[in-house]
Amino acid sequence: MNRRSISSAARGDAPRVAFITCADLPDLDPDDRLVIEPLARRGITVVPAVWDDPAVDWDAFDLAVLRSPWDYSGRRDEFVAWADTVPRLANPATVVRRNTDKRYLAGLAEAGVSVVPTRWLAPDESPARDASPAPVAGLGAEGEYVVKPAISAGSYETGRYDLSDPGQRELAERHVERLHAAGQTVMVQPYLGAVDRHGETALMFFGGRFSHAIRKGPMLDGPYRGMEGLYRPELIDPRRPSDGELAVATRVLEAASAVLGAGPDGLLYARVDLIPDPDGTPVLIELELTEPSLFLTHEPGAAGRFAEAIAARLAGANG
Structure with a gap:
């Protein structure tokens, strides 16, 4: 419970949810804009908010959801310190601090998760x-x-x-x-060559439940030559994950709650990126819990499922 969410519910005000972004995307990524309407149908207002804008009053929101603050990596210490100050942040600041340094993969490997050897x-x-x-x-x-x-x-x-x-x-x-x-x-x-044929499988989970998956085509064609923009273009297609991929992803999330400290409310969203090893077994290449693209445009109903998970989180805070 928190004073803001209780008072807004008591007054009958529409809950306000911040979708956290960066100055390069002040109106949100197009994928995230798909969630605005299904939340509005549930009486929930979405407000885009730039993470490092000092004018934002984070106490004014019933929930703050990290979505596209993709300029943080060069200022990671500043970003995690900021996350510690935001009330009702999803995913929580403890997860943000641990997940934004990929050495969390070593912790997951120690917990028994199959991770790309590093x-x-x-x-x-x-x-x-x-x-x-x-x-x-x-x-x-x-x-x-x-x-x-x-x-x-x-x-x-x-x-x-x-x-x-x-x-x-x-x-x-x-x-x-x-x-x-x-x-x-x-x-x-x-470099696991299976990615050239199979690609990566990214599995999206909302409120702990599997929502959908996509295939990401191979992206690395040689030595690093610099980048333009916030991210590299990706080749994305819908994908139905195999039973083995679903089982590995579920195991990853079970281990993550302990290794990354998800807290009593758990994870609002998660993306598990898998790739086949030389034997064809899915292994974890990355667990995205801070600001992952959720590829909502590639699955009918995915935006509604994300909105439902957000509404459930708000209902739990007000319960």
């Missing part, structure tokens, strides 16, 4: 130049690997390198050095 290079662990190729993540140095920072969004500073090619190995080393110079921990993962 080697973590802290800023004092740059790969030695002129050394013989060292094993990466216990898989050897032959083949292709992905290099990316532990804190990023929208595939920023993410590249694919063939470490058996001297030129690409040099580029990968420079990539790591650049990220380390910025104080970033670096992730090195094997």
Whole structure:
């Protein structure tokens, strides 16, 4: 319970929900605008709110839902400190703090979740130049690997390198050095070639219930060359997940509640991104609990299901 939500219910005011965005998307991402009408039919008003706008009164909302604050990655400390100040934030600030640093994947792996094998290079662990190729993540140095920072969004500073090619190995080393110079921990993962055929499967959950899934086509075609905009364009298609993918995603969310501290109210939304390993078994590449695209345009009824989960969260706060 909270004073704001109780008083608005008692007065008969329409509940007000902030959809949190960034200054580049002040009117929200088109996908999120799809939720405004189904919430309005439930008597709930959506207000776009830029996360770092000092004029926003976060106490004025019955619920604040993180949606598209996609400029936070370069200011992550500021972002998580801000999240700590927002009442009735979904997903909660504890989850935001842990989920915006991809080292949470190590915690999920320790909890028994099948995660893409990852080697973590802290800023004092740059790969030695002129050394013989060292094993990466216990898989050897032959083949292709992905290099990316532990804190990023929208595939920023993410590249694919063939470490058996001297030129690409040099580029990968420079990539790591650049990220380390910025104080970033670096992730090195094997490039799982099944993504070229199968793509990634992203499964969306609202209020703990599976809603829909999509297929994301392969995005990484070589070394990182910079980005324009907040995220890379993606090739998206609807997808019916396999029973195995659903089972792995469910296991991921069960582990996440303990590892990431979802709190008593649980997660309002979650996106579980899976990819087949060399044996065809789905493994986790990322668990998106802060500001994921939910791909509502790709599934009839998905926007309504998200609105229903938001309404249920509000009803629980007022109950």
